[in-house]
Amino acid sequence: GICTDSLGHIFVADSINGRVDMFTSRGEFPIVFGGGGTSRGKLGSSSGVAVSADNEIFVAEWSNQRVQVFNMNGDSLRLFKTVVPGEDGRAMYPTGLDIDKDGRIWVVGKKFFAGRAILMFKPNGSFAGSFGKQEGAQLQYATTDKDGNILVTDISRSRVHVYDHNGQYSFSFDTVRGTSRGKLGVASGVAVSADNEIFVAEWNNQRVQV
The missing domain is CATH 2.120.10.30 (TolB, C-terminal domain)
Structure with a gap:
């Protein structure tokens, strides 16, 4: 997955390495966050990424079955499981x-x-x-x-x-x-x-x- 924010940064979800790469509009490569794993701050098969109006970065994790939220410094803020109600959790x-x-x-x-x-x-x-x-x-x-x-x-x-x-x-x-x-x-x-x-x-x- 790939997305941009209001400042022109480009975010790329790297599912192979379990991370998100952030680039500037000039293609500079200032921040990488995540890394494969299941603990908070780590990413499992990061398959999608989106940035909110509040500049929070939402990352879909295929293998961890969850969405994790980061700030612009790559710090984990919270996470939630993609649980389907009515399907026994x-x-x-x-x-x-x-x-x-x-x-x-x-x-x-x-x-x-x-x-x-x-x-x-x-x-x-x-x-x-x-x-x-x-x-x-x-x-x-x-x-x-x-x-x-x-x-x-x-x-x-x-x-x-x-x-x-x-x-x-x-x-x-x-x-x-x-x-x-x-x-x-x-x-x-x-x-x-x-x-x-x-x-x-x-x-x-x-x-x-x-």
Whole structure:
């Protein structure tokens, strides 16, 4: 996962090394934090990263089944498990996350016991809702736009699903997998510009389509 903050810093979640790398807008490399592990301050398969309006850094940890929050110095502030209520306390394996205009954290992940889903949390880590249980979907990464809509990539069906700010399904970019313009390969990443242009990273086509 990758994201930016209001100052132009670039944050990259390094899942192999279990860390987050922070770069300046000039590409300088001032801070690395995390490191593989399960204790507080360590990161397990850091798969997604997002920065809040308060400059708190939220990191999704696949193998630790949690989200951990850091300050700009790389100090751990708090963490919370991606537990799915009503599922006997079983936790989701998070693959990506983003923060909407109201400060809510939307976490995309895999539940081996019931497919993939999206969970919503408040900034303090308390659970606020879940959605996105589409049959056969493999939801991978999420982003939000300036209106609060949530866009999620579905790598199994080469689609981008769109939900409103309440988590209600709106529509999908429903395409047949392909290489021509307008078709999507493995839709692995998604971002929305200030002009509401949607950028989709296609893993197997080795390109970004707008």
